[in-house]
Amino acid sequence: xxxxxxxxxxxxxxxxxxxxxxxxxxxxxxxxxxxxxxxxxxxxxxxxxxxxxxxxxxxxxxxxxxxxxxxxxxxxxxxxxxxxxxxxxxxxxxxxxxxxxxxxxxxxxxxxxxxxxxxxxxxxxxxxxxxxxxxxxxxxxxxxxxxxxxxxxxxxxxxxxxxxxxxxxxxxxxxxxxxxxxxxxxxxxxxxxxxxxxxxxxxxxxxxxxxxxxxxxxxxxxxxxxxxxxxxxxxxxxxxxxxxxxxxxxxxxxxxxxxxxxxxxxxxxxxxxxxxxxxxxxxxxxxxxxxxxxxxxxxxxxxxxxxxxxxx
Amino acid sequence: xxxxxxxxxxxxxxxxxxxxxxxxxxxxxxxxxxxxxxxxxxxxxxxxxxxxxxxxxxxxxxxxxxxxxxxxxxxxxxxxxxxxxxxxxxxxxxxxxxxxxxxxxxxxxxxxxxxxxxxxxxxxxxxxxxxxxxxxxxxxxxxxxxxxxxxxxxxxxxxxxxxxxxxxxxxxxxxxxxxxxxxxxxxxxxxxxxxxxxxxxxxxxxxxxxxxxxxxxxxxxxxxxxxxxxxxxxxxxxxxxxxxxxxxxxxxxxxxxxxxxxxxxxxxxxxxxxxxxxxxxxxxxxxxxxxxxxxxxxxxxxxxxxxxxxxx
Numbered sequence: 001x002x003x004x005x006x007x008x009x010x011x012x013x014x015x016x017x018x019x020x021x022x023x024x025x026x027x028x029x030x031x032x033x034x035x036x037x038x039x040x041x042x043x044x045x046x047x048x049x050x051x052x053x054x055x056x057x058x059x060x061x062x063x064x065x066x067x068x069x070x071x072x073x074x075x076x077x078x079x080x081x082x083x084x085x086x087x088x089x090x091x092x093x094x095x096x097x098x099x100x101x102x103x104x105x106x107x108x109x110x111x112x113x114x115x116x117x118x119x120x121x122x123x124x125x126x127x128x129x130x131x132x133x134x135x136x137x138x139x140x141x142x143x144x145x146x147x148x149x150x151x152x153x154x155x156x157x158x159x160x161x162x163x164x165x166x167x168x169x170x171x172x173x174x175x176x177x178x179x180x181x182x183x184x185x186x187x188x189x190x191x192x193x194x195x196x197x198x199x200x201x202x203x204x205x206x207x208x209x210x211x212x213x214x215x216x217x218x219x220x221x222x223x224x225x226x227x228x229x230x231x232x233x234x235x236x237x238x239x240x241x242x243x244x245x246x247x248x249x250x251x252x253x254x255x256x257x258x259x260x261x262x263x264x265x266x267x268x269x270x271x272x273x274x275x276x277x278x279x280x281x282x283x284x285x286x287x288x289x290x291x292x293x294x295x296x297x298x299x300x301x302x303x304x305x306x307x308x309x310x311x312x
Numbered sequence: 313x314x315x316x317x318x319x320x321x322x323x324x325x326x327x328x329x330x331x332x333x334x335x336x337x338x339x340x341x342x343x344x345x346x347x348x349x350x351x352x353x354x355x356x357x358x359x360x361x362x363x364x365x366x367x368x369x370x371x372x373x374x375x376x377x378x379x380x381x382x383x384x385x386x387x388x389x390x391x392x393x394x395x396x397x398x399x400x401x402x403x404x405x406x407x408x409x410x411x412x413x414x415x416x417x418x419x420x421x422x423x424x425x426x427x428x429x430x431x432x433x434x435x436x437x438x439x440x441x442x443x444x445x446x447x448x449x450x451x452x453x454x455x456x457x458x459x460x461x462x463x464x465x466x467x468x469x470x471x472x473x474x475x476x477x478x479x480x481x482x483x484x485x486x487x488x489x490x491x492x493x494x495x496x497x498x499x500x501x502x503x504x505x506x507x508x509x510x511x512x513x514x515x516x517x518x519x520x521x522x523x524x525x526x527x528x529x530x531x532x533x534x535x536x537x538x539x540x541x542x543x544x545x546x547x548x549x550x551x552x553x554x555x556x557x558x559x560x561x562x563x564x565x566x567x568x569x570x571x572x573x574x575x576x577x578x579x580x581x582x583x584x585x586x587x588x589x590x591x592x593x594x595x596x597x598x599x600x601x602x603x604x605x606x607x608x609x610x611x612x613x614x615x616x617x618x619x620x621x622x623x624x
Contacts, residue, residue, distance in 0.1 A: 182546060213549050214545065216553070228502075230502045231543050234539070234543055241530055242529075242554050245446060
């Protein structure tokens with residue numbers, strides 16, 4: 001297995017992702033090669049300092065990297081030697097089984113859609129988020145930002161992508177898919193939700209459990225919460241902000257530590273022909289280690305093959 | 313001043329709102345008369361038991377009350393002697409300066425729009441929520457559920473309604489109005505947000521500060537957060553659920569107590585010709601006391617006159 005790691009996408013400079021990769025290699029199975037894409041000198045310094053087993057790494061030099069302020073679409077075209085462009089090029093040509101980056105999210109998304117491309121039958125790829133449940137399990141909320149405007153057929157299909165992710169990566173049997181809405185009854189919600197409900201209740205591709213509300217996010221009513229990328233992003237950021245507020249007020253509780261994304265480190269773009277994992281630029285080395293290991297889990301799950309089969 | 317109180321809208325039966333009213337009368341100025349609408353025997357029992365000053369109360373008997381499972385529009389038509397129908401009738405004929413209820417929210421909203429009616433120039437009345445800020449101040453999030461589908465001109469006007477509410481009831485000078493979005497730049501968001509931004513930046517009716525995100529809800533970037541009733545409701549319920557989770561896990565912190573709605577007890581319908589305050593059916597007597605006092609605050613603020621003037 002070959003996992004590409006973007007070394008240039010960290011807010012803390014290249015040494016942090018390089019260190020995360022060294023830590024990941026120590027915990028991953030020996031058949032995993034980490035392809036480190038970035039500034040060779042910075043990478044070499046970290047590998048040397050850490051006494052890393054060089055046989056586990058390949059270095060692909062990048063130049064002119066995509067920054068957080070770059071326009072995603074333009075940057076991928078004008079910076080072909082950037083770490084993100086190189087990563088997608090290698091994904092496309094089959095040289096990588098997965099690619100993980102904490103860099104420009106927009107560029108990662110554009111690369112996913114226009115370089116590795118959507119799986120045949122996927123209308124709109126999307127980004128899920130993981131929501132800890134009160135009972136110790138995890139729920140999936142999607143989309144959280146890839147698609148601000150969604151049509152009913154897109155939301156209906158997010159149910160399938162979310163169910164596949166929950167089943168094959170989180171090992172939840174027959175995930176219960178709910179439509180995030182502002183009331184439980186079938187006729188509740190805006191026009192989009194009413195039309196989507198009609199499509200979801202007819203599907204035989206997953207187990208639809210009806211409408212769920214914002215208050216159900218952390219309880220046991222559903223495993224997958226389907227929403228448009230606008231609502232999903234606003235809700236996710238509001239809950240994250242509330243959690244940050246708790247932490248800043250010194251409120252500490254092991255249950256709420258599960259709300260930290262550090263445990264898995266990144267999230268896949270669902271519905272594209274490749275295992276693309278996006279993390280946060282502020283991640284520390286341990287979080288990046290977890291993101292790389294999670295990339296391995298997603299590759300091993302054969303999630304994309306399962307999505308392809310489900311869409312046949 | 314005459315405040316109507318729905319005695320029949322509590323999940324706990326009529327004695328709880330009656331007790332809340334007795335407690336409110338003791339704290340309100342002596343010129344306030346509370347008009348208790350409900351079952352006379354239940355009300356008399358509480359007034360007697362509490363040794364209440366009878367000169368502060370009037371009793372209006374109701375029958376056949378609207379329940380939580382009633383269809384709001386139908387119930388108002390078919391149950392003219394219910395406490396909610398009677399309250400709106402008295403509002404319309406000028407016998408009440410305000411009306412507070414913890415009953416069927418839909419019926420309260422339908423009554424507000426079809427009985428007391430929108431203020432001339434208001435496109436769509438809405439319901440705000442109060443969000444505690446980290447700095448000790450309060451923010452206003454609106455709409456939180458009255459309008460699932462909104463057009464740009466509706467959202468633009470929510471900015472005005474929210475700014476008026478923040479200014480006249482919460483005494484925030486020149487409230488900063490933000491558009492709740494999924495990025496800060498002008499072109500971010502879905503089609504609705506992009507069109508709304510264009511309208512808001514042209515307004516001279518309030519101080520527009522641009523896009524704000526879910527993560528800004530509790531910080532100092534804006535005083536008013538404008539969104540459609542779908543997104544607002546989902547976000548509000550998700551944050552409330554997270555707060556409930558904190559409480560259930562025994563996490564206690566005085567800062568977070570401010571997230572309990574008990575302190576104000578209810579919220580006004582903004583943009584209608586009357587002071588209509590909606591509370592939660594689960595409220596205890598103290599919360600209902602606070603809702604009634606808050607109704608008095610809203611009446612005293614002359615909020616609706618200020619909205620009328622602003623729309624001229």
